[in-house]
Amino acid sequence: MSQHAPTDRTRLRRMGHKAAHDKATIHAILDACPVAHVGYVVDGAPHVTPTLQWREGDRVFWHGSAASRFLRAILGTQACLTVTLTDGLVLARSGFEHSISYRSAMLFGPVQAVTDPAEKEARLKEMMDQMFPGRWPQLRPMTAQELKATTILTMPIDEASAKISAEMPDDPPEDRLWPVWAGIVPLETRLGTPEPAPDCPPGLALPQVKFG
Amino acid sequence: MSQHAPTDRTRLRRMGHKAAHDKATIHAILDACPVAHVGYVVDGAPHVTPTLQWREGDRVFWHGSAASRFLRAILGTQACLTVTLTDGLVLARSGFEHSISYRSAMLFGPVQAVTDPAEKEARLKEMMDQMFPGRWPQLRPMTAQELKATTILTMPIDEASAKISAEMPDDPPEDRLWPVWAGIVPLETRLGTPEPAPDCPPGLALPQVKFG
Numbered sequence: 001m002s003q004h005a006p007t008d009r010t011r012l013r014r015m016g017h018k019a020a021h022d023k024a025t026i027h028a029i030l031d032a033c034p035v036a037h038v039g040y041v042v043d044g045a046p047h048v049t050p051t052l053q054w055r056e057g058d059r060v061f062w063h064g065s066a067a068s069r070f071l072r073a074i075l076g077t078q079a080c081l082t083v084t085l086t087d088g089l090v091l092a093r094s095g096f097e098h099s100i101s102y103r104s105a106m107l108f109g110p111v112q113a114v115t116d117p118a119e120k121e122a123r124l125k126e127m128m129d130q131m132f133p134g135r136w137p138q139l140r141p142m143t144a145q146e147l148k149a150t151t152i153l154t155m156p157i158d159e160a161s162a163k164i165s166a167e168m169p170d171d172p173p174e175d176r177l178w179p180v181w182a183g184i185v186p187l188e189t190r191l192g193t194p195e196p197a198p199d200c201p202p203g204l205a206l207p208q209v210k211f212g
Numbered sequence: 213m214s215q216h217a218p219t220d221r222t223r224l225r226r227m228g229h230k231a232a233h234d235k236a237t238i239h240a241i242l243d244a245c246p247v248a249h250v251g252y253v254v255d256g257a258p259h260v261t262p263t264l265q266w267r268e269g270d271r272v273f274w275h276g277s278a279a280s281r282f283l284r285a286i287l288g289t290q291a292c293l294t295v296t297l298t299d300g301l302v303l304a305r306s307g308f309e310h311s312i313s314y315r316s317a318m319l320f321g322p323v324q325a326v327t328d329p330a331e332k333e334a335r336l337k338e339m340m341d342q343m344f345p346g347r348w349p350q351l352r353p354m355t356a357q358e359l360k361a362t363t364i365l366t367m368p369i370d371e372a373s374a375k376i377s378a379e380m381p382d383d384p385p386e387d388r389l390w391p392v393w394a395g396i397v398p399l400e401t402r403l404g405t406p407e408p409a410p411d412c413p414p415g416l417a418l419p420q421v422k423f424g
Contacts, residue, residue, distance in 0.1 A: 035296065035298050037249035037251075037260050037294060037296070038260070039249075039251040039258035039259060039260035039292075040258050041253055041256070041257075041258050044253070045253075045290055045292070045320065046251035046252050046253050046258050046259075046290070046291060046292045047251060047258075047292050047318075048249050048250070048251035048260055048292045048293070048294040048318065049294070049318075050249075050294065050296040050314070050316050052312065078257055078258070079258060080251075080257070080258045080259050080260045081260070082249060082260040082261070082262065084247065084249070084262040086247050088404070089343070089421065089423065091344070091347075091419055093351060093352050094351055094352040094353075094354070094358070095336055095337075095340055095348070095351050095354055095358075096354060096355075096358040096361075096362070098340075100264065102262070104262050106259075106260065106261075108257065124307055125307075128307055128310075131301070132303070135303075135392070136307065138392045139305060139306055139307050139390070139392060140305050140306040140387050140390045140392075141306075142306070142307055142308060143308075146306070146307075146308040149308075150308070168407075168409045168410065169409055175352050176411050178351075178352045179350075179416060180347070180350045180351060180352075180416060181406075181408065181412060181416040181417060181418055181419055182408070182409040182411075182412045183406055183407050183408040183409045183412055184406070184407045184409075185403055185404065185406045185407075185419070185421050185423075186403070186404030186405070186406075186407065187401060187402075187403060187404065187423065188401065188402055188403075188404045189399060189400065189401045190399075190400055190402070191397055191398070191399065191400075192300070192397065192398030192399065192400045193398070194393075194395055194396070194397045194398075195380075195395050195396045195397075195398065196393065196394070196395040197380045197381055197394040197395045197396075198380065199388050199394075200393060200394045200395055204391060204392060204393040205393060206393055207303055207393055207397070209301065209397050211301065211397075211399065
């Protein structure tokens with residue numbers, strides 16, 4: 001997410017890109033970003049598919065249709081799951097020093113399926129609880145057929161790394177008087193106004209939503 | 213991005229997920245989403261790295277440091293570049309029918325480098341023009357050393373597909389009277405208030421920004 005060239009230690013410091021491997025940092029990034037991109041290999045070729053992930057302790061989970069080619073192709077393989085939050089655009093005095101303020105986490109590991117029906121339902125409830133607190137008991141209960149039609153995959157948060165860049169532009173001294181605006185333009189993701197379904201009767205309480 | 217099980221044609225219709233392969237749809241999704249996740253294979257293992265992409269005609273481009281392990285690993289290989297816009301959360305009366313309103317495009321192809329210095333500069337100018345219209349001529353000009361330190365990679369938009377889901381929840385008739393709110397909660401990404409760098413003098417014009 002940057003075009004910086006790490007030619008020396010000074011430059012690396014100036015980049016403001018921090019690599020991290022501690023669990024707290026990686027968990028915080030995963031918890032802030034439900035949208036993940038999962039990479040896997042089919043017939044030697046890389047594939048990247050978007051999905052929603054949620055974390056429980058030291059594992060991430062995602063789910064989909066049991067008929068999904070993506071989920072069938074990835075089960076039992078080594079995959080890479082990456083989440084990225086783009087927090088802002090970093091504008092410098094030269095094109096070269098422009099960059100992105102971002103947080104990303106990359107996980108590598110073996111993909112397993114959750115197969116026990118009761119455990120599957122517990123995982124789906126947890127996903128719902130994280131995103132829509134209090135909604136699960138209000139819903140029409142899951143059926144055995146729906147549980148069967150849903151595949152849940154999981155990967156350990158074991159081999160993982162994070163990258164964080166959150167610095168102001170750091171132009172070299174000779175550029176700092178160049179007469180062009182420099183700074184950060186934040187990027188913000190927020191929830192919009194809920195739009196009820198046409199067949200949703202009035203008077204029902206709006207859901208609590210926590211997305212990231 | 214959905215747990216729907218496509219068990220029959222009716223269900224497929226109800227899913228509201230449209231696959232598309234036409235250029236106009238794919239170009240529009242790429243143009244709306246500069247953040248891409250690029251998948252590649254190193255020693256047989258999938259890797260997924262975030263980057264910024266920009267489109268020119270029938271090609272996408274991305275760039276980074278010439279010292280980047282990611283860029284060196286992917287050059288000359290077959291890669292997968294995926295962009296995903298999450299437009300909203302789709303809340304139904306059952307957990308099973310919950311889904312995401314999203315647009316994604318997935319590109320497969322060989323990765324090549326742009327090597328000619330003049331062409332590299334033209335591509336970087338185009339990236340800047342798309343994101344910050346009018347800013348390039350205001351910047352301290354690129355140096356030959358900076359161009360050399362910047363790698364630009366490109367992939368044709370040739371083998372590509374898109375998926376779009378933008379439908380209201382479509383609960384089966386027997387669920388529609390279940391007394392829980394149903395509809396879409398939009399997700400919106402917007403630019404925040406620009407934060408000038410501490411060493412940015414007052415009075416300089418704010419940049420035009422077009423991110424997606």
